[in-house]
Amino acid sequence: MARLLLSPVLLAFSLAAASLISNAGVAEAAAWPWHSHWRWHGWRGRHDCISSIVSEEDYASLFLHKDDAACPARGFYNYSSFVSAAESFPEFGNTGRKKDTRRREVAAFLAQISHETTGGWATAPDGPYAWGLCFKEELKPASNYCDATNTEWKCDPGKSYHGRGPMQLSWNYNYGPAGKALGFNGLGNPEIVASDPVVAFKAALWFWMTPQPPKPSCHDVMLGRYVPTEADKAANRTAGFGLTTNIINGGLECNRPGNAQEEDRVGYYKHYGDILGVRDLGPNLDCASQQPYS
Ligand SMILES: *[C@@H]1O[C@H](CO)[C@@H](O)[C@H](O)[C@H]1NC(C)=O
Numbered sequence: 382m383a384r385l386l387l388s389p390v391l392l393a394f395s396l397a398a399a400s401l402i403s404n405a406g407v408a409e410a411a412a413w414p415w416h417s418h419w420r421w422h423g424w425r426g427r428h429d430c431i432s433s434i435v436s437e438e439d440y441a442s443l444f445l446h447k448d449d450a451a452c453p454a455r456g457f458y459n460y461s462s463f464v465s466a467a468e469s470f471p472e473f474g475n476t477g478r479k480k481d482t483r484r485r486e487v488a489a490f491l492a493q494i495s496h497e498t499t500g501g502w503a504t505a506p507d508g509p510y511a512w513g514l515c516f517k518e519e520l521k522p523a524s525n526y527c528d529a530t531n532t533e534w535k536c537d538p539g540k541s542y543h544g545r546g547p548m549q550l551s552w553n554y555n556y557g558p559a560g561k562a563l564g565f566n567g568l569g570n571p572e573i574v575a576s577d578p579v580v581a582f583k584a585a586l587w588f589w590m591t592p593q594p595p596k597p598s599c600h601d602v603m604l605g606r607y608v609p610t611e612a613d614k615a616a617n618r619t620a621g622f623g624l625t626t627n628i629i630n631g632g633l634e635c636n637r638p639g640n641a642q643e644e645d646r647v648g649y650y651k652h653y654g655d656i657l658g659v660r661d662l663g664p665n666l667d668c669a670s671q672q673p674y675s
């Protein structure tokens with residue numbers, strides 16, 4: 382009852398203060414040094430929906446060529462599927478007091494999925510970074526991506542767990558838990574990640590939002606909530622966009638100065654930062670001097 386006596390502003394402040402304490406906000410602020418030391422985690426009403434960060438027009442300018450005849454995913458990744466999937470992850474693009482923080486996270490996510498599905502090349506029409514979301518499925522998988530030693534998420538014989546969807550979800554140990562979290566049969570019906578665009582975007586967002594120890598989630602990294610362990614410090618795994626690359630594909634791309642895939646991700650991030658009006662892309666864009674996780 383006492384709360385009813387508070388003005389909305391005071392109520393908001395008290396909720397935020399309680400939330401800061403429970404989220405160990407001090408450590409978070411310290412890990413993201415160019416930010417203010419005060420961060421908002423509470424009160425949904427203060428926040429924006431995803432369409433205020435990426436409008437339908439923005440989406441069309443980000444993914445200029447996704448529906449071209451040359452793109453196997455033409456017609457698949459429509460804006461309403463993206464928005465609908467994002468609504469299932471209310472913290473995505475919706476955490477952090479500053480709008481720039483929220484824009485930066487969304488730019489980073491869209492850059493990573495664009496590299497994963499790119500149809501671009503150096504001299505492509507409109508440049509190499511106008512070709513995200515061109516593919517929905519790995520065309521010639523090298524294997525069925527079954528880790529048979531994983532007994533928790535047993536492969537279904539005859540199913541292939543190759544890259545599908547915006548993040549190119551791969552391996553039984555990702556399909557299984559993604560399906561469990563999102564309500565589809567990841568091991569028995571992995572194909573749905575390349576046939577239902579809402580499920581496809583949800584699977585990509587699941588990967589983005591979910592920590593897989595010892596890896597933090599990409600979401601936490603982009604929000605400055607990542608606190609490196611001693612092992613992370615020794616391996617140069619510092620916060621920034623480069624660490625999300627390390628989380629996604631570090632074994633093949635990090636600690637390799639000049640790696641073209643890694644540089645393509647950074648190129649997409651800078652390009653999308655421009656389109657979405659991100660003022661500060663943050664430090665450590667690449668992972669060239671970071672050790673991968675394994
Ligand atoms: C987007 O894709 C979904 C799923 O295929 C479809 O139901 C919906 O009509 C599409 N929306 C638009 C605006 O094309």
Ligand SMILES: *[C@@H]1O[C@H](CO)[C@@H](O)[C@H](O)[C@H]1NC(C)=O
Nearest residue numbers: 615616617636669670671672
């Ligand atoms: C960490 O980065 C520094 C500076 O870029 C580099 O000299 C060092 O070799 C890196 N350490 C590891 C373990 O990669």
